[in-house]
Structure formats: C-alpha cells, structure tokens
Amino acid sequence: MNALSPSDKILNDSFETYSEICDSVKKLIINNPLLFHPFKDEQAIDIGLTLFYLLQQDGNAGDLVGWLSGITQTINGAFAHNWKYPSNIHDIR
Helix, strand or coil: CCCCCHHHHHHHHHHHHHHHHHHHHHHHHHCCHHHHCCCECCHHHHHHHHHHHHCCCCCCHHHHHHHHHHHHHHHHHHHHCCCCCCECCCCCC
C-alpha cells in the first residue's frame, strides 16, 4: 500500500476541488442563457477570467469554444437586427 505524503494529499485534494469548481462553473454557464449574451463591454473581464481559470486544466477547451461560439453568434445576431449588444455606454435605455 502506497501512502501519500502530506504534500501529495494536499495536491490531490486541491486538484479535486479545482475540478469540482470547473464543473460547477461550466454547469452555471450551460444552465444560464444570459451568460451567452453579455450586455456591457466590462463583462469581457469576467469572460476573460473565466477562460483563464478553466483553461488551467486539460479538457475544458471544447466547452469554452462552445460558450464563446454561442456568445459570438448571439452578439452577431443582435448587431444584425439592431438589438442590444455589448456597449461601453453606461446609460442604456
């Protein structure tokens, strides 16, 4: 029986926690259609931080491509139909 050293156990526990958080974030994105249509330009920071966090683990790239493709399609459609799309103007009416 191979016993894990305390540092190996901490590393394994940390990776497991990270994986659980990644899964939760991906489920949040999939189950919240509003996350496919950012309304403000500042939300690019949130999107960038999410991408950075999820890309730290292999296997998340496909999910992120789907999310970014959905955002792109939604924004293109909104722009083409003159609906609301991301703006840096704070007084949107």
